[in-house]
Amino acid sequence: MVDQGDNLEAISTQNPRKVTESPHVLSAVINRRSTGRLKEPGPGKTELESIIKAALSAPDHGRLRPWRFVVFQGEARDRFGIILADALRRRLESKGHAPTELLMSKERNKLLRAPCVIAVGAAIDRDSHIPVIEQFGATAAACENMLIAATALGLGSMWRTGDPSYDNSVKVALGLRETDMIAGWIYLGSVEEPPSVRAFGGDFEQYVSHWK
Numbered sequence: 537m538v539d540q541g542d543n544l545e546a547i548s549t550q551n552p553r554k555v556t557e558s559p560h561v562l563s564a565v566i567n568r569r570s571t572g573r574l575k576e577p578g579p580g581k582t583e584l585e586s587i588i589k590a591a592l593s594a595p596d597h598g599r600l601r602p603w604r605f606v607v608f609q610g611e612a613r614d615r616f617g618i619i620l621a622d623a624l625r626r627r628l629e630s631k632g633h634a635p636t637e638l639l640m641s642k643e644r645n646k647l648l649r650a651p652c653v654i655a656v657g658a659a660i661d662r663d664s665h666i667p668v669i670e671q672f673g674a675t676a677a678a679c680e681n682m683l684i685a686a687t688a689l690g691l692g693s694m695w696r697t698g699d700p701s702y703d704n705s706v707k708v709a710l711g712l713r714e715t716d717m718i719a720g721w722i723y724l725g726s727v728e729e730p731p732s733v734r735a736f737g738g739d740f741e742q743y744v745s746h747w748k
């Protein structure tokens with residue numbers, strides 16, 4: 537684990553508590569990294585429940601619970617791949633482009649990049665006084681909670697979006713409305729070897745200032 541203690545203390549001068557209070561949680565947050573190639577085994581039933589529970593614990597203005605989770609495992613990934621490829625073909629044809637077999641097969645196999653993929657939708661309440669961006673923000677926080685939970689469980693993870701996330705036919709296939717949003721696709725599985733941890737050495741000043 538990268539020791540971030542000194543730097544963290546520098547940005548939290550209002551809080552004298554030691555950052556080592558919950559080393560496991562903090563380690564999962566700081567050491568989380570994306571892994572593109574994820575293999576079997578994916579999360580087991582209990583692990584999946586913990587990951588979803590973490591998502592459901594995200595902060596949520598107005599308690600609207602906008603998040604919707606669709607879990608893909610096993611052959612469901614192949615079946616949804618056909619829907620993704622159909623959607624890509626329509627997008628390409630609408631722009632006058634030809635859907636090549638290479639593009640189609642890449643799209644069909646997209647969800648096979650991990651043993652488990654969770655599509656995360658934001659069911660937006662357009663009549664609510666809570667701004668849409670905040671409803672989406674709560675759903676994005678749920679995504680990050682899932683990545684952290686997966687890391688804490690020793691699983692690899694990656695948050696992806698891409699064109700299907702903005703395709704109305706894909707939203708509807710997920711059980712969402714066209715007016716809803718897709719916050720991402722959370723890929724989960726085992727890693728060959730832990731991803732290397734980037735140290736955020738010394739550039740806090742670029743992102744953090746203390747109002748005086």
Ligand SMILES: Cc1cc2nc3c(=O)[nH]c(=O)nc-3n(C[C@H](O)[C@H](O)[C@H](O)COP(=O)(O)O)c2cc1C
Pocket residue numbers: 568569570571694695696697698719720
């Ligand atoms: C909203 C969102 C969408 C993302 N979409 C993609 C994506 O479509 N493809 C991809 O390779 N990575 C995607 N990422 C992952 C980022 O590229 C990744 O987090 C970044 O490369 C930093 O690497 P790290 O997660 O290891 O710190 C996405 C991340 C977020 C937050």
